[in-house]
Amino acid sequence: MKRVQRVARKRRIDMIFWLSLGLLSLIMLGIRFSEANTQTNEPTNTPVVTKKNEQKATITASGDMLYHDILFRSAYDGSGYDLDNDYAQIKPILKEADLSLGDFEGTINPDWQLSGYPMFNAPEEVADSIKEAGFDVVDLAHNHILDTGLAGLKSTAATFKKIGIDPIGVETDQADAMVIKEVNGIKIALLAYSYGFNGMEATLTKKQYNQYLRDLDMEKVAADLKKAEEVADITIVMPQSGVEYSLEPTKEQQKNYRKMIDLGADIIFGGHPHVAEPTEIIEKDGERKFIIYSMGNLISDQRFESVGDYWTERGVIMEVEITKNDGGTKLTKVKAHPTWVDKEPIAGRFYQHPEYGTVQAQDYQVFLAENYLPKGKYADTVPEIKRQRIETAYYRMLDLLNIQW
Template sequence: MKRRERERARRKKIERAKIALVAFLGIILVLLSWYALGMGKENTENAKNTRSTVPLKKQKDVAQDKEQDGEQTATIMASGDMLYHDVVYGGAFDGENFDFTNNYTHITPLISSADLALGDFEGTINPDRELAGYPVFNAPEVVVESIKNAGYDAITLAHNHVLDTGIDGLLYTANAFKKEGLDVFGVNVSKDQDILVKNINGIKIALLGYSYGFNGIEATISESDYNTYLKDLNMEKVQKEIERAEEIADITVVMPQLGVEYSLTPSEEQQETYRKMVDFGADIIFGGHPHVAQPTEIIEKDGEKKFILYSMGNLLSNQRFETLENYWTERGVIMEVQLTKKNKKTVLSDIKAHPTWVSREPKGGMTFNGYTAYDYQVLLAEDYLKDGKQADTVPEEKRQRIETAYHEMMELLDIKW
């Protein structure tokens, strides 16, 4: 019996040892599996990291190659004179503050959509002088904020009213815009100021501005100040500057002030001067000063199209039929030009006109400076055509006046692209 019991005990011991060995081996296998899975995951992550890093670098190189050899586009928009007559800023005063927001509400979506929006501020801002309208323009400084919020990027100050409040007014005006983040051209604020060049989507755009004169006020300043701060139409200087712009930029835009006020046709001097600018190398001419719009002209030069708009008319003013018996002074145009750059060559690829119209509605009461209070709004005329999105928001008589302005403007511009 004892012998059998010992044999049975020995067998049980062997069985327990086998079970323990199997369990041990199972644990080892499990651990090995976990380890293998962990290594696999780590390797997978490493592989992912490798795939997401190396090709991205290559993709960046490809993108750079496309930027160098591919196609880039940019849109420029420009509009006419911003004239803050005393009745215009008077109507924007509520008894405590000036609010010019309403002036540009309707054109803000369009202006803001441009890659580069150019404005023409005709007047000065000088807090050391009294506010004034024609013939000496001095607007409240807060107009700058409303112009910026409308979407403008750069402002020309090359016009005949820039000296209305003296050299100190010129400098204060330029710095008021710069303080709000807008670029200024058409005047200098220092002796060593270079040509303004904006890099838009990889396209370098030079901006130049010149005025035919300064209302005789230039006779009251020194020759040194004249040469330092002002940009006139001395064609020898203009040629040198345009040629310099062509060296440092892809496209040269000029915004000159010249012509006969209220004339719907460009003068011989305008035509000769602006065509010379194209000969010098200018690509786009956005003209101003007549306070009414004038036709466009396409010039072929070296196999490329150059664009002249002799006058953009007024963007904002109190000049309208009720004050001047002239429907054209309440009309203007926002001109849109598309640029395309390919293989380091930049051309004008499309042109589109957006006629504008100034609405003037009574607000009730009088302004602080003794005028009937009006609300001034620049409207986008295309929105008030019969099927336009704003057609039902105004009385039919007003809508028809805006629609007439649109069609007559498009006929006058006569764009032959």
């Protein structure tokens, strides 16, 4: 009986083994059939998807560098002008960018006396400070470029060229009308124009005016933008226009800047009002174009204590990203970095002002406002009342710009 049971149990085990083996064979056969069927049905002309060739460039732009005489007279240490710390705190963001654009308002004319408002003429050391900060290009198309005459225009442009900074907005030779910067394989056209020249253009002949100055004649602008479209991947315009100290653009600003976009500009970095003005995104041909009507002051003596306006001590560094690939070149990122001008007495240093006599020297620095938010990099380095003033500047600026990216 036991032997019969053992034989029956062995038969059941054998049966389970062979059934399992058969089931495994069917599964393997099904997998092979599925693979074969998939291979048979796959189209032979399916394109191979490859990663597009792509280059990116980061560009920064900022507002007016307005050198009132107290800025450079305070920096005189007996042997020269020590301006090294003016831009120390914004230097990292400028250096990290592939291209940094600035707006120098005034002249640098060594054959003219140094002066601030209303006829600006700064020492050559300011250009070295701007270079050290990381600026690659400066806009010279502004209403003060003739403050020290045509010679001042020429010497200002020459001073920046000598240290490797490209001036735009004035034409001292044929190449200056439009500057093309190639950055990471992306060709960027740079143009700049001013609404006027404080009446100083009356000192020029018509030929000189047409040769050296770039004004906001929209027919000329249209011709320049057409040329830019032919040679560049992206076009940036830095116009100087608007009403000083107004937080809103004029109808003329809106009309002209939007027209520039229609004519081929991709980015408008506006200046002149000495306060910031809002931004605008324009859809064109399926792409987004960017306008900021004014970037305010980057550095100046126009703080609240001087002029009674908090907005004149506030500015912004705009950061944009340009992307070029097989589909073309377009704007892919826009970011604002609000700035604030700090002013502190320099202990033990005074200077003789030709009009005001003995004056306490002041140290000016451009602060990156985000560093002074709670837990920011430099939040603990200033008194709380100052930190709150900077924090207020930061949020008010972002609210005003209203970037809808």
